[in-house]
Amino acid sequence: MNYKAKILIVEDQYLEANNLEVLLKRADYRVCTIARSVSSAVKIIEKENPDLVLLDIQLKGKLSGIDLAKLLSRKNIAFIYLSGNSKQQFLDAAKITRPYGFLAKPFREKDILIMLEVALYTHKENLALTRQRLNPSADAGGNNHAFSDMIGHSKPMLTLQQHMRRIATSEVSVLIFGESGTGKELIARNIHLMSNRARQALVSVNCAALPPSLIESELFGHEKGAFTGALDKRIGRFEQAEGGTIFLDEIGELPLDVQSKFLRVLQEKEIEVLGGKNKRVNVRVIAATNRNLQEDVVAGRFRADLYYRLNVFPLVSPPLRERKEDLPLLVNHFITKLSKIENSNVSRVSDQAMQEVLNYDWPGNVRELENLVHRSILLSTEPIISTFGTLMEHPAKPNAESDYRRTIEEVEREHIVAVLEKCNWKVYGPGGAAEILGIKVPTLNSRLKKLNIEKVRLRPSDKISKSHH
Structure with missing residues (x-):
């Protein structure tokens, strides 16, 4: 044997x-x-x-x-x-x-x-x-799939791509960890394209963007008359992904009661349709989060059994500050891509502008970089971007002992409030806070809710106090 x-x-x-x-x-x-x-x-x-x-x-x-x-x-x-x-x-x-x-x-x-x-x-x-x-001349072999729009040759990116190749043809559930703007949905799409399910649908769901009252119906579907306002039958996202892959972004935002029903899908491959019968589904699950789910498990916000079922093969989408050697490639990629879209003659950036990019920490990650290049192309009258200047955010470095003692949420809240005030509380659209921060509008709305940010409660002089937490 x-x-x-x-x-x-x-x-x-x-x-x-x-x-x-x-x-x-x-x-x-x-x-x-x-x-x-x-x-x-x-x-x-x-x-x-x-x-x-x-x-x-x-x-x-x-x-x-x-x-x-x-x-x-x-x-x-x-x-x-x-x-x-x-x-x-x-x-x-x-x-x-x-x-x-x-x-x-x-x-x-x-x-x-x-x-x-x-x-x-x-x-x-x-x-x-x-x-x-140890022997670079050796033939590494392996899957030479060309990753769509995944730009970079840094060690974190090569490691990520290697892991993606390994699990692409498996049926194992995948959980992607990473900050907002690092390209978690792009990772999910590439895994799907390399999988045996590539000819079937990839259905993406942003769990943070769905109202808690509708998320169960959105995921699992409902029959006509299942609840007040259910005037027609609805096919849920899991059924829409039959034979293919479902990508659940911001999985940590799922309410606990929906988590238990999602666990059933992973365990039994079966969904519970509101007002109808249970249905078998053939779907591969890829989930993503920018939260620390282990902390959520300990705090009782996320089911431990669901976490372990999902976390069979975790992937980490590295933040841009940890792979700065990829910045020149990314800048050139976005210039080529966006200049074509905008019919612009911008073809490159100056050494000074590139140094500005390298000196920045990119809290909004790749999405922030793409937005910066896009704005610069729209404003440029020359074929070379000489400087990004005031278009680039430069957060002040902490210079007092108290600054180092602030929590991440305090720093994040203060930064988001400052951006909102700068753009007159415009959340979406050109020049809105979501674009400036380099994150999606549903993600920003989720952060506003979590950080308890409301326009009517804030004044320009407001600062973060320890009592908030």
Whole structure:
């Protein structure tokens, strides 16, 4: 028999360890001697050399699974955490060790097998990349898909693209983390185009833009007369995506009651139509968020079981400030693209203008950069943009001890208020706050609501006070 890989189970609960062993053997994996503690695991690793370790975080004894994970990282052995604990302190400590995934107890066989397959493939590719860096002349092989509109050759972008290639043809759920404006929807579209579902629909839904009272109907559909105002039957977004992919942006904004129904879709591939019968759906799910969902889980704002079902293969869309070597490529790309759209003769930027771009931190990320180039092209009367000047926001650097003690929300709120006042509280359209901030209007509206920003309550002299929080 051709075995897939050799797996070590480190779990001090006999029943759970035994169930995992049976499951893995049935799926043609070889299983090492089960370890009940870190000390026994170390001995088994030296003797049996596993390909991957399923590792419980909390073990009996002085040493935890996190302690063992550090050894596994040094030995370059892949590992997946097993945990029934969603406390933030454990999640933060575990995340630092860079596992290949988390499996929440109780386990579902399908989730385990999918995560194992993805983790083993990812680890194999990482080893190949390491060898390639040590020997650059070696042929890396692999999928040479040309990513649509994904510009950049920085290490964060190459890593992201590599991960996208790995999971494109899988059916695994994908969760994309990243700040606003980093291109999370672009990532989802490219994964869809590389998948076996590329000939079917990609349906995008911005969860933050949907009113809470309508979001369930929007996602799952309703029958005529299902509620007051339901004058006609409605086909939900999941049904519209049948055979294809659904992209749920701002997934952290889903109300808790809708989260439970979304969990059913992931588990049972079935939707609950309002006023009608349940329906089976064949849809791949890609979700995205700019929030820290682990914190939301701890705070009770996001279901832990849904988080773990979604987070089988997380992707990180890097902020622009972490890949500044891509800025010249992006600037030239947007000049070529937008000059053609606007029928402009602008063809490049001066060295000074490029230096301005490189010196800026880009809080609005790629969307802010594109908007800046677009405005500059519209205003330019020469073929060269000599400077971006006042079109570029230059937030003041903190110069007092109190500035460093402000929370991220305080800084964000003050910046958004300043922009709104600058554009006379115009939210959308040319010169509006959404364009200046480089974010979508629904996203800005969501931030206004979360940060409790209302025009009638604010004066130009308003500052952020600690009492707000």
